[in-house]
Amino acid sequence: MIKPASRSILIIDGDESISIKLNKYLSKKGFNVLVEDSVQSALSLIKKEKIDLVITDFELAKYTGIELLQKVKIYNPAIQVIIVTAYAEIRLAVEALKKGAFDYVTKPLFPDEILDTINNALEARLEALEQPKVSNRKSNKVVPKYINGSSYQSQLVEKHIDLIAPTDMSVIISGETGTGKEYVARRIHMKSKRNNMPFVAVDCGTLPHELAGSELFGHVKGAFTGALSDHKGCFERAHGGTLFLDEIGNLSYENQVQLLRALQEGVIRPVGGSKEIRVNVRVLVATNEDLKMLVEKGNFREDIYHRLNEFKIDLAPLRERNEDIEIFAAHFLKLANTKLKKNITGFSVDVLEKFKMYDWPGNLRELQNMIKRAVLICKSDKIEISCLPPEITQLKSFNDLSTSIMVANGTEAISLREITERAERGAILEVLRQTDYNKTKTASLLQIDRKTLYNKMKSLKIVENA
Numbered sequence: 001m002i003k004p005a006s007r008s009i010l011i012i013d014g015d016e017s018i019s020i021k022l023n024k025y026l027s028k029k030g031f032n033v034l035v036e037d038s039v040q041s042a043l044s045l046i047k048k049e050k051i052d053l054v055i056t057d058f059e060l061a062k063y064t065g066i067e068l069l070q071k072v073k074i075y076n077p078a079i080q081v082i083i084v085t086a087y088a089e090i091r092l093a094v095e096a097l098k099k100g101a102f103d104y105v106t107k108p109l110f111p112d113e114i115l116d117t118i119n120n121a122l123e124a125r126l127e128a129l130e131q132p133k134v135s136n137r138k139s140n141k142v143v144p145k146y147i148n149g150s151s152y153q154s155q156l157v158e159k160h161i162d163l164i165a166p167t168d169m170s171v172i173i174s175g176e177t178g179t180g181k182e183y184v185a186r187r188i189h190m191k192s193k194r195n196n197m198p199f200v201a202v203d204c205g206t207l208p209h210e211l212a213g214s215e216l217f218g219h220v221k222g223a224f225t226g227a228l229s230d231h232k233g234c235f236e237r238a239h240g241g242t243l244f245l246d247e248i249g250n251l252s253y254e255n256q257v258q259l260l261r262a263l264q265e266g267v268i269r270p271v272g273g274s275k276e277i278r279v280n281v282r283v284l285v286a287t288n289e290d291l292k293m294l295v296e297k298g299n300f301r302e303d304i305y306h307r308l309n310e311f312k313i314d315l316a317p318l319r320e321r322n323e324d325i326e327i328f329a330a331h332f333l334k335l336a337n338t339k340l341k342k343n344i345t346g347f348s349v350d351v352l353e354k355f356k357m358y359d360w361p362g363n364l365r366e367l368q369n370m371i372k373r374a375v376l377i378c379k380s381d382k383i384e385i386s387c388l389p390p391e392i393t394q395l396k397s398f399n400d401l402s403t404s405i406m407v408a409n410g411t412e413a414i415s416l417r418e419i420t421e422r423a424e425r426g427a428i429l430e431v432l433r434q435t436d437y438n439k440t441k442t443a444s445l446l447q448i449d450r451k452t453l454y455n456k457m458k459s460l461k462i463v464e465n466a
């Protein structure tokens, strides 16, 4: 349990009206609150004071919240950072999550929501500090329920999981942020014969380069300044079980070399050590970049790519698997009801329609956050349109599109070409699903020839799942 009085929160905000209210509210809750209005003054304060958590606006005077986040993490990776954004900036907030922010909250701020996020961040920080030397290690607590979607893509993923889980093969799990890569990795582990041994997850994306070797392979006492005792790395901790390396594309070249030895020969050598240690670990990796492209650019070793690529699971973005939305929305509603002690029974029909039209840059994570927020502010027994943010409520249905421009949020215009492409993409995917990805039948139903279908699939980046 977090004791607010022992926790220091630094608010950096371009918007005075928000920082004043937040300061008042959090001070009342017993936190030690500090407020700064510039990145420079915030960073010098961080060097002087013990700060547990930073809440920063996305738009600051000279820097962005992401630049600040990176500076804070270089100085002290254990400080949690929460980004405050307007909905229009949600893609950037998702980028911030990838760079190590704990979470994002959207304006207008709701007291219960921000308090809940702060408590979660502080609890995660405590957990990270209790585990020696690592701040980026992902929590290995029992995971909440795994939901299997009803879309063609989710069914295929489940089939692949069942196929691959009992083997010891490495798997590359790819997909945009928030599509559920870590959940899939845990599912593979749970369905494998290693399931009563450890599952260790490491986020290579937020692992500082100088710490990565020690975190993955361990170190011996005296290996570097501050190495006061021997430290077991993730490989040793995962011995007998599964090691999940998220954002694998971020590993430095030297660490890639060591990783290859561990994969090929099953041995690791802790930093500063002379003895090799034998490990029996199944490695699953995730990426939201195209690893093959990284190989072509020379940023990722080809030999490791081939060694890891024994099997590949691609998770489709949520916008391409509309059939999953209702199942996940119902699941997230249940979780939010329990967490916020509410009893919202469902969603209005137009809310579900908007959910299916929105493009979900943050995928399932964004859907979960949006539902939690809606539950928080909802006054009726169902989630109504009025409980959703403008980014989604201002989307017009395709039937309304008689003009060439659709204004999504008052600032962002989408061209007719983009609207047409989205509609074409949706229609092709739908028919492909109905025909079990049979391209001859799909082309015939859509009354185009096969060559046109192939060209469209290529230009609209529709991946073949069949």
Ligand SMILES: Nc1ncnc2c1ncn2[C@@H]1O[C@H](COP(=O)(O)OP(=O)(O)OP(=O)(O)O)[C@@H](O)[C@H]1O
Binding pocket: 097, 098, 145, 146, 147, 148, 175, 176, 177, 178, 179, 180, 181, 182, 183, 184, 246, 286, 288, 364, 365, 368
């Ligand atoms: N199959 C699932 N069942 C239930 N919830 C899920 C599932 N997949 C994802 N989620 C929800 O979506 C959130 C994001 O999932 P996860 O962390 O696995 O995504 P990710 O692709 O690994 O994201 P990132 O690339 O940002 O690390 C989870 O916190 C969870 O709440």
